[in-house]
Amino acid sequence: MTTLKYTVNFKRTLLATLIGLSVSQYCFALEELSDDTLSDSTGEGIALLPENFSMRFNGVDEAGVGAAGGGSIRLIPVGPLSATAEAKGFQKAEVFVNGISLGQSKKNNGVGRDKADWGVGFGALGAGASDFARPIDSWGTTLNPWILKTVTDVVPSFSGIAKDVSYLTLEAPLMNQVIPTTGAESSAYNLKMGFYADAFMRDKNQPESITNKMQGLSNRIRLAAVWDGFSVNGSSLKVFRSLDGVGVGNTGGKYDVYKLIPQKDASGKVIAFVNDTANKVGTFNYGLSKSYNQTFGVAGVARLNSGKTDSTDARGSVSLGTVTRNIYQLDFSRNADNSVKRDTAGNIIYTQGVDRTSNPNTSDGVLQTYRPPDGSQATTTYNGLPSGGSFPSGGQCASAKKQNNAGAGCTVQEGVTARRFVATSTNTWTMPAAKSVLRISTQELLGTDAVGTPAFGGGVPNFNANSYPDKNAEGIFLYNPNINLVLGGLAQPLVLSTDGSNFSFELTRIPKNAAVYSKIYQKYSDISADMALNDGNTYLGNTCNINKCGGTLTIGGVNYQDSKATHSSITIGSTVYDATKNLTTAYTGKEAFGVSIGELNTVSGLSSSLIQDYTQVWMKNRQFNSSCNWLGTCTYSYGAWDSNWTAVSPQTGTTAKPDPYETTQRQNMNGQILGIQTTMPTNIQSTLNGMTPVGSAPKNNFGSAVVDGLLIQHFKFTTTGL
Template identity: 30%
Template sequence: MCKHLDRTSKLMMGYLSVSLRLSALTVALLTATSATFALEKLDDATLADATGEGIAFLPENSVILFRGTDVGATESTTTILTDRTHDTGYINFIPVGPLTTQAAQSGAGKADVYLYGLAISKGDGDLNRRLNAVDPIIRSWGTADNPWLFKVETEHNVPNFAPTGTDSVTYLALETPLHHLYTLDYTDSSKNVINNIPSSGETGADAYNLKLAMWADAFVLDPRKSATDETRYHYNYTSTPDPNRANRLRLQVIWDGLSINGSDIRLFQTLGGATGIATSGNAKDTAYNHTLGLAGVLRFNSGDTRNLKASRTNSTVTRAVNNVATMRYTTTYLGRPGASSGGAHTNPANLYRLRTLDTRDDYSASSWTMPSLEDIGVLRLSTRETGATQGILDSPAINAVNAPNFDANEGLHLYGTNINLVLGSLYQPLILNKDTSSNNLVLELAAIPNKADIYKQIYTAYSGYLGDATASEYKGSTCNVYACGTPIEINGVKTYQGNNATHSSISIGTTEYDPNTGLMTAFKGTTTQDSIGVSFGALSSSSTAAYSRYYYQLQQQTRNRNGNNRWNYINSSGGNWAATNNCNETNGGCYQFNNTNVAWQNVDSFNVPSIVSEYNPTTNHGAVSVTGQTNPVVPAWNALPTWDATTGSGANFSGTTWTSNPAPTYQSTISASPSNNLGSVVIDGMLIQHMKITTKGL
């Protein structure tokens, strides 16, 4: 017998053991023992404060698995938990109906989709394992004080679709356990709530750490073939099957650390009042009247992500440039850029001076440290298989091959995914109907009419955009992981998040939340902290020790003798000018490159027939003798350091070829953030004014 009850009732089911065969599907709901208990009878005193009518139930010590039909319903718990070869029970999404002429002519097929191996267990943090291998048992999915509810309830004074008027709506509802609270600090401290998320499996902690996993295979189905035809996936443009056209899309989905607490679905008959005439305050579409309506909140949460922040120490770069390297002289032309070797440069008295412009970049140590994921869920979608290769048309759902294995780090990772979708309300129902002209299925979220009794229950008045309105007039709010309407009090104490919000929220990764405004935003990071959220490939901590990079630019200066006591120097534009007229030969003044306007020219590379002392920068160089000139000798110079960029001591050289390694443009700070971390995403305060979807064949 059903009695009035609410969430303070003690009506519960100790645990449930079920094996259900649906086509090629066996669903196993495991328990730790073999007994099954009936619902307990409650006395009137226990139910004195209850409202509504329904049944409360509480799954305990449970795991849900899809098993193949080749196994018996009497499998032991140990076998079910350890034998992974039969986790192949499936749901087949079969396309029906013909293709349109246009689709058929373009060679389109239909998608034949198998969803198999679905499992729900306790989370273990392993994003590549479908089932917790050590401790998969969900101890308690809720509590006796906060169970699942299947109930019938009536809400009064619900506005109908007419300009005025209200009525009562009786609905059938399925509610998951309510969502506990996270700490929220308000400006008005009387509104504060404190964290009361359960800490043990027996008190409901496992309900915030579920693991949902499944595989899916999709094939291109030839709509001309029967379901048993072996060539049904060899779809070709012609009537002749082509096995080379066969293909398969395979996907693994794992959400570890999931909670669906706070969700509910309500089914009811919609009210009337829509007249077909667009007048102020009423709904126009008469299809809204007295049809199947649906409302509810779907909550798929990974936890509080306000502290989901990676620690970051960026690398700073310091550049040092040394342009006073030891000089080298040579009488051999080295191919100075921008000038030919002709003209005055062919004079035997030509003299070239070499150097390297030495640059060293010092990079400080850097690090990037992942935050703890202990209380944070991660959703992973992956496609890259590893291990034994399976045939393109093999599938555990079709020919009982072994379940696939996937690369441990590949795929799209969504850290801290929180999805809270408000699917209409009693004021704005989600309607299931049919199109009167085509008989196609119509899914429509009713348009919000210009009726204050309705839109003031849905809309939110945001600070700064109130106009003539007051915030208290508008009852709408956003459902996110932190709040979902007015908190529910038990014995005067705020105990659970609400379930009467009207706006939806989707967030992935690190967030910031202001409880005073109800606004959630994506964390934008700081110089020492990173947000995480979306990544291609798994994120992991990394560090780099301090290091240096060396660069060397070959340069040369050029002069030639233009008579006694007179030298021509090459400037930056490649021209010559006279300088050092009447230089002092006695004290050697004519031997030096002493014109301040002489230009250093970059040399990308040069090649000489052999490395000889006259121009080998790595050896000691004797004086250069200029035959037939009044000033016959240029003083000797010491050797440059060995030019070897790999050891950080000079320019590159190979054989007789010398190559510059010029310093690139550099950034003063190098981010330690991994390149595959795309940060966090938030869509908050989402409200659908009106949506209508009509099914249609291809």
């Protein structure tokens, strides 16, 4: 096999590039496979094994400096703008996709990436410090190569009848169950891809000039994207003729959608709605379309994976400094009438007051919530609090005699205090080695051409990372992404159709037929049993993620994932994986990372705190005295109020009343707090000592993100106005 080291250098067209890929002398080595190796395959096919392969779009200067990475795909607008678009000031857009490059990362598999990897310019492929990438050692193995083949499978039609479907499929090498980190095959799991794009506004009134090719172009926007450290293994594309079956009671129909007009009774109450037939929102189809029958169909699985992300090496680390612990008095915020302020949810608003760490559980800062009313309280205030009125029959507590029917309400006062337990610290958040980084950026370090594009003689830009005061390079960063996107299948194809002028891309609806949907849907083990899920069907759908994508194939003693799945999984950053359920969720601790605006770096001196608020109910009592002589004449009097407030002990909840109030006088006479529950811990010091902040992450760290078990039921894109 020859290994001439040159890259794809065709200048003008995407077609030329594809032809170049096919004829490059070193890139595709046709490997002979034994009958044993192909014993599990059906149909005819070609095995392709790219070795020492890399690709880059070069400019017109094949030998000169600055041409590397200057080649472009030009997207030219065709056809006029609508009058409505022109009236709004829209112009056509002209786009150049430049420097598309693909190779093996300069860093070995599993080694961390830095600015020299995801921020380099689109330079020559080689061993230099500013090079973009290096050739892929082996994109697969002799037993697990790229395969282009025809296959016949048995698939249910849209009416549920099993039929043969023959399809042409292009399959990337299968994903190894245990990703290799050394050897030639490991390079296929360590790819690097990049491009940059220039988009311009095109003035329709200025023709393109031969001497000034930038004529008519203005308002350039430039974007670059580099993904360092990923693989496409396990991806596949199928092309076939879709089956029939639409029309057997499953075509559905159309329905109109209208705005609704409320109907009111004589009092103005809405009692019904009717369609506003003068304002139709639109007409929509339901059911299946006959255009699905025996048409051009496509299905595929796109697997773009950086590697497993459920272990500690895919998380940052938090190192706490000395923890300071304090208890503060909380003072109740007051309105103009001295009533307690509340937020929109009804929660009481506090302000943090003096430090009470040395003696926290005192009545300092008590807010009186109840005081026995007397005859004067309907119009006056006391202790800075509104009175809120009196008992319904007047001032029962104004004299000892009137108190007879008032009960204990005249011999008790109540109040409440609030305390805030605070533990504070500083911490260092340490960024681990990022084994895969996808950066989307706009800022050039060396802007060699402020308005032009390499396609018209401009310089190739350099997107090396600039240094800001916070040492974070600009751009959107996605760390360790795993994208496993299932786009339909043989039983749910992506079809192309036309109405004569416009055309559509549509992922077909799933028929309401158990023979079809049972092959697509999956029954999750943690869903409680009900009639809808115990219908006697065996659901064969499953989720494709980095850990599992259907079943397992063994080739030459090596286990591979087979990519026969129906549901998608997209993860970015730190995850948690449940192998029993094949379920991936986002890791939510402070160590998580995955999405950031600007580069993530180790940061020290971050502040963090843990705060917990508690309340304590307090009570004062006074004695009610009565005495009667032998003639039946009685005298009544009150004793003095207790000089100090007494803390109310917590009550134990019951089944009937799990959260009992500690306040007993809940008339809320002062418009303050009703039914406070004592929460102040009895073991105050140990509670405080047990509080430790979890730490903080850098402000530009947005954590991880996961969408797992995604099934695309149906979508359709249709052009308009053609």
